[in-house]
Amino acid sequence: MGPVAALVRTDVILYFSNRRALAVTLAAPILLAAFFGAALGGPSTKVSRVPVAVVDRDASPVSKAIVAAMRSDASFDVREAAEPEATRLVREGKVRAAVVVPVGFGEEAPKAVFNPVARKPEIGILYDPSQSMTLALVKGLLAQYVMKEVSRAAFDPKVGGDTVAKVRRDVAARTGMDSARRADLLALLDSIARVQAREASAGTPKAPGSAGLAMPFETRETQVAGSRDRRYNGYAHAFAGMGVQFVLFMGIELGVGLLLMRRMGLWKRLRAAPLSRAALLGSRVASGTVIAAALFSAIYGAAIAFFGVRVDGSAIGFAAIVLAFALLTSTFGLLIAALGRTPEATRGLAVLATLLLVMLGGAWVPTFIFPEWLQAVTVFVPTRWAVDGLEAMTWRGLGLEAAWAPVASMLAVSALFALVSVRFFAWEE
Amino acid sequence: MLSARELWKSYDGKVAVGGISLDIGAGEIVGLLGPNGAGKSTTVSMLCGLISPDRGGVTIAGEPIGSDGSVLKRRIGLVTQEIALHENLGAARNLELFGELYGVTGRLLGERVAAALELVGLADRARSHPSTFSGGMKRRLNIACALVHDPDVVLLDEPTVGVDPQSRNAIFDNLETLRSRGKALLYTTHYMEEAERLCDRIVIIDRGRTIASGTQDELRRAVPGSAARVELEGAVDAELLALLAARGLTVRARSGASIEDVFLHLTGRELRD
Numbered sequence: 001m002g003p004v005a006a007l008v009r010t011d012v013i014l015y016f017s018n019r020r021a022l023a024v025t026l027a028a029p030i031l032l033a034a035f036f037g038a039a040l041g042g043p044s045t046k047v048s049r050v051p052v053a054v055v056d057r058d059a060s061p062v063s064k065a066i067v068a069a070m071r072s073d074a075s076f077d078v079r080e081a082a083e084p085e086a087t088r089l090v091r092e093g094k095v096r097a098a099v100v101v102p103v104g105f106g107e108e109a110p111k112a113v114f115n116p117v118a119r120k121p122e123i124g125i126l127y128d129p130s131q132s133m134t135l136a137l138v139k140g141l142l143a144q145y146v147m148k149e150v151s152r153a154a155f156d157p158k159v160g161g162d163t164v165a166k167v168r169r170d171v172a173a174r175t176g177m178d179s180a181r182r183a184d185l186l187a188l189l190d191s192i193a194r195v196q197a198r199e200a201s202a203g204t205p206k207a208p209g210s211a212g213l214a215m216p217f218e219t220r221e222t223q224v225a226g227s228r229d230r231r232y233n234g235y236a237h238a239f240a241g242m243g244v245q246f247v248l249f250m251g252i253e254l255g256v257g258l259l260l261m262r263r264m265g266l267w268k269r270l271r272a273a274p275l276s277r278a279a280l281l282g283s284r285v286a287s288g289t290v291i292a293a294a295l296f297s298a299i300y301g302a303a304i305a306f307f308g309v310r311v312d313g314s315a316i317g318f319a320a321i322v323l324a325f326a327l328l329t330s331t332f333g334l335l336i337a338a339l340g341r342t343p344e345a346t347r348g349l350a351v352l353a354t355l356l357l358v359m360l361g362g363a364w365v366p367t368f369i370f371p372e373w374l375q376a377v378t379v380f381v382p383t384r385w386a387v388d389g390l391e392a393m394t395w396r397g398l399g400l401e402a403a404w405a406p407v408a409s410m411l412a413v414s415a416l417f418a419l420v421s422v423r424f425f426a427w428e429e
Numbered sequence: 430m431l432s433a434r435e436l437w438k439s440y441d442g443k444v445a446v447g448g449i450s451l452d453i454g455a456g457e458i459v460g461l462l463g464p465n466g467a468g469k470s471t472t473v474s475m476l477c478g479l480i481s482p483d484r485g486g487v488t489i490a491g492e493p494i495g496s497d498g499s500v501l502k503r504r505i506g507l508v509t510q511e512i513a514l515h516e517n518l519g520a521a522r523n524l525e526l527f528g529e530l531y532g533v534t535g536r537l538l539g540e541r542v543a544a545a546l547e548l549v550g551l552a553d554r555a556r557s558h559p560s561t562f563s564g565g566m567k568r569r570l571n572i573a574c575a576l577v578h579d580p581d582v583v584l585l586d587e588p589t590v591g592v593d594p595q596s597r598n599a600i601f602d603n604l605e606t607l608r609s610r611g612k613a614l615l616y617t618t619h620y621m622e623e624a625e626r627l628c629d630r631i632v633i634i635d636r637g638r639t640i641a642s643g644t645q646d647e648l649r650r651a652v653p654g655s656a657a658r659v660e661l662e663g664a665v666d667a668e669l670l671a672l673l674a675a676r677g678l679t680v681r682a683r684s685g686a687s688i689e690d691v692f693l694h695l696t697g698r699e700l701r702d
Contacts, residue, residue: 001528002529003531003532006529006530010518010522012516013518014515014518017518018517019515223510264512264513265511265512265513266511266513266514267507268474268479268513268514269507269509269527269575271479272479272502273502273527273530274499274500274530275530319680320574
């Protein structure tokens with residue numbers, strides 16, 4: 001066995017002989033990934049219901065119908081409450097938002113449908129600012145149900161008859177209106193009045209408008225994951241993110257370990273041996289890559305064995321991404337050793353740098369929630385390529401071609417780290 | 430065996446070593462003495478190829494030491510001042526690693542490891558981790574790591590720091606054994622009695638320059654007006670000495686100063702830390 005192989009073997013033996021540290025290194029990412037994966041829904045496709053409070057101050061047939069429609073929606077977990085209680089529930093984080101239907105809503109809203117200058121009733125939405133993404137969901141579904149129930153009321157002869165007659169009088173009396181437009185509007189209102197009269201004489205609503213204005217389409221949702229018979233598994237993202245994070249932490253230990261070797265005189269003794277600088281640094285990179293790849297494999301082994309994560313894409317691509325990230329980790333450790341001065345100070349700075357890399361890489365929260373400028377920045381962050389690449393090879397089920405870009409970018413960053421390390425490495429103590 | 434000629438090394442314009450020359454022959458122990466900051470460690474680093482001199486050069490058996498990967502480095506063993514061991518590898522495994530780094534493999538490696546452990550008295554602890562060793566045992570293993578590839582030249586940078594007298598004595602025995610096997614040894618130390626016991630020749634350096642060199646007797650003679658050195662049995666004061674001699678008690682007198690006297694005379698008594 002050559003000197004380089006002896007150094008690599010020694011590093012690997014030393015790393016894996018510290019059983020307690022190894023157990024922590026493996027347990028921490030698995031436990032955290034299990035937590036984050038469960039929070040992301042795990043392997044289940046069931047969407048959790050959004051808790052929402054409704055304050056029906058109107059208590060009209062229209063408002064009651066809206067509340068009933070919300071209750072029947074699988075997206076909402078609706079609880080009715082008075083306004084003070086609803087406000088308290090939002091403040092305490094027990095509901096994400098509260099919808100306040102004002103007094104007179106059922107009377108005013110149908111009028112506003114036909115009369116653009118009529119006063120529009122205002123539905124209040126109280127929302128938790130920490131859950132602002134919920135606001136869009138509530139507004140969207142509320143618009144759907146309000147339009148349906150209000151338009152139903154507008155076409156109902158009992159509720160909307162007077163409204164249509166009143167609006168017709170207003171249009172007929174309005175001055176300054178183009179005569180052709182006035183004629184068209186009056187014809188429209190007359191036709192609605194005839195529909196209402198027919199509805200009233202029939203006794204049961206049959207006309208299309210009597211059911212209210214419904215959404216003119218329906219949706220069919222299909223998950224686009226790796227294979228038809230497999231659904232998205234939240235653990236796949238969590239294990240990619242936590243694996244990247246903790247393997248990078250291992251890279252820090254490699255770098256700090258080299259600084260400690262320097263302090264202990266071991267590095268001096270290695271340098272006294274007939275080994276080139278390339279052999280010495282190369283052995284460190286090689287051993288770091290072997291250790292990182294082994295750790296990542298063990299973490300994904302647990303993900304596959306216990307959390308249902310599968311490599312639905314290219315297995316070769318997955319292995320290439322793991323190896324490229326292992327090399328990246330190893331050169332990151334070398335960079336730390338090259339730029340660091342004392343092990344203690346270096347460790348703190350390196351942990352901070354790693355956490356930034358991990359956050360920007362989308363390991364904790366998806367990058368789509370970042371501001372646009374930050375999303376643009378993350379394209380240059382190698383951890384994002386690692387996470388995206390691992391997801392592509394697992395639940396997205398993409399082929400080998402999808403692995404090349406992440407692998408190439410990580411290899412490029414590894415080369416950069418290695419060059420900077422060689423440039424700044426302090427050879428002479 | 431090892432020859433250094435006019436070694437110069439500066440850091441940030443400050444001269445650390447300024448023209449030091451020395452020779453170490455086979456079967457010889459040369460002491461390199463000097464106060465803190467004298468340039469001992471820099472000199473040792475240049476001798477074993479860890480750092481390149483700004484001027485001058487080092488040869489082994491007439492061959493100049495080259496770059497980092499020079500095969501001539503296989504003929505040098507370095508015992509660092511620090512205990513440079515992998516604490517969580519067994520003693521034999523540490524030795525195997527250093528043997529492999531110097532190109533020793535296979536059965537020869539096993540034999541060399543066993544011989545090195547035997548030499549430093551750790552044969553029965555081959556599988557034990559250094560983390561379980563006493564300070565003296567670690568020091569001995571530290572020396573063994575520099576010997577496992579059977580070098581012709583051994584550079585020892587303060588190898589006895591912090592060890593008890595027994596371990597120190599064992600180390601001295603090891604070094605004398607190496608000398609008897611024809612190895613060339615360079616020994617740096619702060620302890621004058623060590624130099625006195627071990628070294629055939631001594632080089633004293635200060636502020637990066639050689640200020641004296643020679644055998645112990647040559648150095649002693651170089652100190653003008655040095656007092657006679659006496660070894661007494663019993664309590665000591667000036668009157669008592671006269672009385673002892675007058676009363677026929679044994680008083681052994683040796684001519685010349687101790688090496689420590691020489692050292693302090695040449696380098697002064699002020700602290701250098």
